[in-house]
Amino acid sequence: MKYDSLKTTSFTFLLCLNSPVSQQTFSLLRSAQCKWSQGPGEGDPGFGSSIIEGPSNLTALVGTEAHFHCTVSEGWQILIWLFEEQPILSVTYPGKVIITDKSYSQQGYNKSTEFTSELTIYNVQLNNSGRIECSIQILGGNQYAFLSVQVNGSLNIKDHNLTVRENQTIEIVCEAVGWDPAPHITWMLNNITLDNSNYITNWSQGSNGLYNEESILTLIPLTNSSVICLATILALSKPQSATVALLVYPPPKRIGLSKTDTELRLMWIQVVREGIWLHICRNDCLQELQLEQELEAEFIFGDNRTNKKKKDGLG
Known part of the structure; x- marks a missing residue:
């Protein structure tokens, strides 16, 4: 059955729904239809009543409970909760509850001339995401909200x-x-x-x-x-x-040297190098030094020795 049929001023639409209902529920709804089909003014369900505040959009975690509220003014005769246009729970004045799905329950509250119905959906699953509607069966007497069920992994x-x-x-x-x-x-x-x-x-x-x-x-x-x-x-x-x-x-530490340490290190390297050089060429260097000394002595003393021989008459 299309949603437009829910906007009628009588309750006969519930008897035509394709969704299954118990014999007890059928009898209750049939009785309600006979009571409220007398015509506008006295017998129409909710005549003169209105929805003061409808349900609000809700996001819930899978496995938790979802709660919706619908507040109506005095004069209401029936309040129906629907999920995706299918009735799931009804409340008749002054508070008789008709449940068609055990996954849902209702708690009613009266305050002054207002009545509030609280719908509870237990253990919500991903397939519970959708349109939740409150209707009092009069023209314009319906308001809806959306339930979004999410999963935290x-x-x-x-x-x-x-x-x-x-x-x-x-x-x-x-x-x-x-x-x-x-x-x-x-x-x-x-x-x-x-x-x-x-x-x-x-x-x-x-x-x-x-x-x-x-x-x-x-x-x-x-x-x-x-x-x-x-x-x-x-x-x-x-x-x-x-x-x-x-x-x-931290990264491995690097050993650093100051300027003075670097200079001393270079000097030590130089001394070691000279020592190695002297050790290698020691014999050759001494021979060259001795030859150098002999040549120098001959150069200095050679002429003096010749002149002395001439004076002695030996030349």
């Missing part, structure tokens, strides 16, 4: 013990598995949110319809750090997170 940083040398590049991988919708992933370093230019995120959809995501963070750490990966979806009151400690060790 697992979140994990691949390496739990990360060690890296100071000023060395490291890649840290965060995996989100089994989410719906795909989460929004961000990173924090020592409780400071990192710019998205520091990481790359890719997602894919599995055969089960859920989403998997991988985010790769690139860092050049200087000190020991705490790295946090966060995943966010609307149904979570706070982000789901995974944390890892990053241990940074």
